[in-house]
Amino acid sequence: MPSAITAPVTRFAPSPTGYLHIGGARTALFNWAFAKGHGGTMLLRIEDTDRERSTDAATAAILEGLTWLGLTWDVEAVSQHSRMARHAEVASELLAKGQAYYCYCSPEELTAMREKAEAEKRPIRYDGTWRNRDPKDAPAGVKPVIRFKSPQEGETVINDHAQGRVVIPNKDLDDLIILRSDGNPTYNLSVVVDDHDMGVTHIIRGVDHLTNTARQTQIYQAMGWPVPEMTHVPLIHGPDGAKLSKRHGALGVEAYRAMGYLPEALRNYLARLGWSHGDDEIFSTEELVRWFELDGIGKSASRFDFAKLENLNGHYIRHTPDTDLLKHFMEFLPYIDGGPEMLARIDEPMKAMLTKALPGLKERAKTLVELKSNAAYLFAQRPLKLDDRAKTILNDEGKAALKALHPLLAASPAWQAASLEQAVKDHADATGTKLGKFAQPLRAALTGTFTSPGIFDVLEVLGRDESLGRIVDQM
RNA sequence: GCGCCCUUCGUCUAUCGGUUAGGACGACAGCCUUUCACGUUGUAAAGACGGGUUCGACUCCCGUAGGGCGCACCA
Numbered sequence: 001m002p003s004a005i006t007a008p009v010t011r012f013a014p015s016p017t018g019y020l021h022i023g024g025a026r027t028a029l030f031n032w033a034f035a036k037g038h039g040g041t042m043l044l045r046i047e048d049t050d051r052e053r054s055t056d057a058a059t060a061a062i063l064e065g066l067t068w069l070g071l072t073w074d075v076e077a078v079s080q081h082s083r084m085a086r087h088a089e090v091a092s093e094l095l096a097k098g099q100a101y102y103c104y105c106s107p108e109e110l111t112a113m114r115e116k117a118e119a120e121k122r123p124i125r126y127d128g129t130w131r132n133r134d135p136k137d138a139p140a141g142v143k144p145v146i147r148f149k150s151p152q153e154g155e156t157v158i159n160d161h162a163q164g165r166v167v168i169p170n171k172d173l174d175d176l177i178i179l180r181s182d183g184n185p186t187y188n189l190s191v192v193v194d195d196h197d198m199g200v201t202h203i204i205r206g207v208d209h210l211t212n213t214a215r216q217t218q219i220y221q222a223m224g225w226p227v228p229e230m231t232h233v234p235l236i237h238g239p240d241g242a243k244l245s246k247r248h249g250a251l252g253v254e255a256y257r258a259m260g261y262l263p264e265a266l267r268n269y270l271a272r273l274g275w276s277h278g279d280d281e282i283f284s285t286e287e288l289v290r291w292f293e294l295d296g297i298g299k300s301a302s303r304f305d306f307a308k309l310e311n312l313n314g315h316y317i318r319h320t321p322d323t324d325l326l327k328h329f330m331e332f333l334p335y336i337d338g339g340p341e342m343l344a345r346i347d348e349p350m351k352a353m354l355t356k357a358l359p360g361l362k363e364r365a366k367t368l369v370e371l372k373s374n375a376a377y378l379f380a381q382r383p384l385k386l387d388d389r390a391k392t393i394l395n396d397e398g399k400a401a402l403k404a405l406h407p408l409l410a411a412s413p414a415w416q417a418a419s420l421e422q423a424v425k426d427h428a429d430a431t432g433t434k435l436g437k438f439a440q441p442l443r444a445a446l447t448g449t450f451t452s453p454g455i456f457d458v459l460e461v462l463g464r465d466e467s468l469g470r471i472v473d474q475m
Numbered sequence: 476g477c478g479c480c481c482u483u484c485g486u487c488u489a490u491c492g493g494u495u496a497g498g499a500c501g502a503c504a505g506c507c508u509u510u511c512a513c514g515u516u517g518u519a520a521a522g523a524c525g526g527g528u529u530c531g532a533c534u535c536c537c538g539u540a541g542g543g544c545g546c547a548c549c550a
Binding site for chain 1: 476477478479480481482486487488489497498499500501508509510511512513542543544545546547548549550
């Protein structure tokens with residue numbers, strides 16, 4: 001057991017066979033928060049021992065996803081594949097110690113074995129053919145695999161920070177292959193060797209690894225190595241309760257970026273999935289790091305709820321300072337339809353206009369996608385295209401309101417929201433009309449829509465000439 | 476089939492034997508209001524089921540049901 005004074009070393013170890021999905025992102029977040037909060041380090045290891053399915057593109061996507069989420073790793077990412085020789089060395093060591101043996105069964109035989117067991121409704125396990133058989137019986141020309149000699153009696157205990165004490169009967173764990181016939185190590189061996197060699201003290205990963213942990217525990221024990229502290233985090237399911245896995249259309253974090261979520265919102269949301277700190281719902285990343293403890297992790301799976309994520313995202317959008325939000329927004333634009341075009345039009349004057357409009361805009365946006373569409377009126381060219389509701393508003397009565405307002409606004413000494421509002425209000429009072437009778441036609445003419453930020457703010461942001469021009473266009 | 480795990484409002488969760496079972500999202504209603512939002516006030520909404528243990532069970536034990544994960548020369 002590592003002593004409490006040792007700084008923890010955690011690791012995130014994705015396999016580069018796809019994008020960084022949401023479950024992986026949360027696992028990374030937990031590893032990161034735990035390490036950060038306890039003066040430790042988080043390592044990154046790319047589990048690329050499967051040469052067939054691992055790709056550089058996937059590795060790049062995972063690293064980009066982590067970076068976008070703001071989860072940094074302390075040491076350069078390690079490729080598991082690059083440590084193959086070391087893994088094979090440990091396999092030989094196990095062999096020499098009598099803790100492993102050569103198995104000459106062909107893949108076909110193994111498949112047959114599995115199918116037979118399944119047909120007979122028996123547990124699907126390797127039958128141990130070569131466990132005690134003399135290697136002299138080895139068929140000629142067959143390249144053997146190395147299997148781990150798993151204890152057949154007793155039980156393997158996992159003391160887990162989230163799951164508690166989990167006991168697995170050893171009879172249910174068969175002799176797993178640790179070295180393939182081509183000499184490549186398999187996952188369970190590589191993971192143990194790497195975690196040990198890299199000095200990992202705390203393993204935090206999904207519960208889907210629980211049985212692997214039992215097997216890995218046996219390997220640690222066979223090697224006489226200390227078993228790291230274990231924490232198995234429950235899984236994240238889809239909104240319908242069905243599983244949310246790569247195979248079932250789970251989204252990579254870059255999809256969440258494209259949907260207009262802020263990294264801090266996603267972090268906050270993810271942290272509250274399977275982990276809690278009393279009644280705290282909205283908290284900063286600093287607070288998360290300060291509060292995060294393994295004991296706060298629950299045991300049951302949770303469903304992904306977009307409505308709650310949106311709510312959180314809206315909160316973060318509203319509370320992000322305008323200049324930071326603009327930066328976020330501009331970094332987000334390249335990832336969506338029509339975004340690059342909008343981005344190309346954001347020159348310095350437009351940037352200034354956007355910044356000025358942002359306070360009104362961000363109140364009304366739950367995602368950056370919404371922010372983009374709400375900001376569309378700033379980019380619109382005269383004469384504006386009106387949507388149907390705007391057209392309805394600009395009927396004869398509406399046009400009349402604009403005609404009445406135009407000279408009034410044009411005469412306003414200062415083109416500033418408060419004074420423009422006063423002018424329109426005075427006019428409404430004088431004519432005994434409700435303010436809305438003027439505000440809605442103005443909104444339609446200025447934005448081409450029937451909803452927008454406060455219309456006097458819109459006037460101010462658009463400026464005198466553009467505003468008056470848009471009004472004249474619709475009179 | 477075998478092993479392991481899970482089960483509190485629709486959802487995320489608090490509770491660590493004694494609470495009117497709390498909060499948040501969502502829903503609904505009211506207020507605010509130039510639209511839409513924001514904000515704000517309020518309402519409805521939960522311990523899967525059945526047995527124990529106990530003075531007392533959401534909390535501990537057993538069983539049932541439902542769900543999840545795992546059982547590859549994938550990771």
